[in-house]
Amino acid sequence: MRPFTYAAPATVTEAIDALVASGPGAKLLAGGTNLYDLMRLEVETPPAVVDIHRLAELTIIDATGPTELVFGSGARMADVAEDPTVKSDYPALSESLWRAASQQLRNMATLGGNLLQRTRCGYFRGGAPYACNKREPGSGCDARGGIDTGHAVLGVSDACIATYPGDFAVALIAFDALIDVAGPGGERTMALADLHLEPGDTPHREHTLDADELILRIRVPLTPAGRGSTYLKIRPRESYAFALASAAAALALDGDGTVDDCRIALGGVATRPWRALAAEASLIGGPLTEQAARRAGEIAFAGARPGRHNAFKIELGIRTVGDALRIAARRAAG
Numbered sequence: 001m002r003p004f005t006y007a008a009p010a011t012v013t014e015a016i017d018a019l020v021a022s023g024p025g026a027k028l029l030a031g032g033t034n035l036y037d038l039m040r041l042e043v044e045t046p047p048a049v050v051d052i053h054r055l056a057e058l059t060i061i062d063a064t065g066p067t068e069l070v071f072g073s074g075a076r077m078a079d080v081a082e083d084p085t086v087k088s089d090y091p092a093l094s095e096s097l098w099r100a101a102s103q104q105l106r107n108m109a110t111l112g113g114n115l116l117q118r119t120r121c122g123y124f125r126g127g128a129p130y131a132c133n134k135r136e137p138g139s140g141c142d143a144r145g146g147i148d149t150g151h152a153v154l155g156v157s158d159a160c161i162a163t164y165p166g167d168f169a170v171a172l173i174a175f176d177a178l179i180d181v182a183g184p185g186g187e188r189t190m191a192l193a194d195l196h197l198e199p200g201d202t203p204h205r206e207h208t209l210d211a212d213e214l215i216l217r218i219r220v221p222l223t224p225a226g227r228g229s230t231y232l233k234i235r236p237r238e239s240y241a242f243a244l245a246s247a248a249a250a251l252a253l254d255g256d257g258t259v260d261d262c263r264i265a266l267g268g269v270a271t272r273p274w275r276a277l278a279a280e281a282s283l284i285g286g287p288l289t290e291q292a293a294r295r296a297g298e299i300a301f302a303g304a305r306p307g308r309h310n311a312f313k314i315e316l317g318i319r320t321v322g323d324a325l326r327i328a329a330r331r332a333a334g
């Protein structure tokens with residue numbers, strides 16, 4: 001691990017000041033479950049680390065408000081996953097958290113860090129001699145034409161096909177979540193859907209935050225579709241594994257079973273959390289039949305671009321969407 005300076009600010013304002021004073025390359029440390037790992041591998045070599053894990057103002061969990069759920073960026077994954085209201089009224093959010101990582105990691109990892117976790121692409125984490133445009137811009141991409149079994153089929157570019165590895169962000173974008181961000185110029189609010197970037201020609205740029213900004217909180221507007229939701233994650237083993245394909249689905253049905261509201265987002269198959277808006281639209285106003293669920297999955301993957309070894313993700317993803325919709329429909333019918 002390379003040497004770095006360390007600061008432990010007592011407030012958010014001090015943390016932003018520390019980021020500004022530290023200059024380019026400084027990193028925020030929260031749960032540490034991703035950053036330490038990458039620093040040990042020397043994939044991340046920040047000259048300065050700003051430790052925000054003790055900032056109590058970032059740890060709020062409030063699921064009692066009249067219009068929205070509010071989660072501080074420093075709240076622990078395990079605490080939000082186990083919140084009684086989140087479990088009963090937004091099971092997709094709870095499931096996306098407790099199906100991620102291990103209990104020990106969920107006890108440490110924060111929501112903000114989870115949103116911004118970096119890809120598990122082996123060529124990215126492996127360092128030299130592998131070519132990786134994300135780690136070293138312009139060097140190439142050894143995953144293309146290489147071992148791409150776990151890589152993305154949606155949102156890929158010639159420069160990068162790395163999968164966004166998170167689960168929680170996938171469930172959050174299905175619910176139109178917002179994030180509040182603080183920086184030297186004050187606070188701003190943005191849709192979570194605008195946080196993560198597709199790789200394009202610049203895969204080293206993964207999100208739209210400035211280097212001296214931090215996420216304060218996540219806000220989820222209340223919706224009747226929350227109770228009729230699920231996060232279905234398909235992975236090589238049933239714990240402590242990243243998704244080969246996942247789907248967050250949320251439905252609200254009227255009295256005769258017609259779909260009034262539908263949300264579908266995909267994980268494990270795309271370069272960023274992936275909302276399937278056309279698939280959602282195909283279901284609104286009709287019954288959720290087997291054929292309709294299958295068709296929605298096919299629409300969600302219509303633009304897929306598989307590589308050498310990951311074409312299986314298309315059929316797997318289509319079936320995952322269908323299964324998630326059926327679970328959501330049972331819950332929505334309640």
Ligand code: SF4
Pocket residue numbers: 119121122123124131132133134135140141142143144159160161162203
């Ligand atoms: Fe790097 Fe992306 Fe290629 Fe992986 S897929 S080697 S992260 S450029």
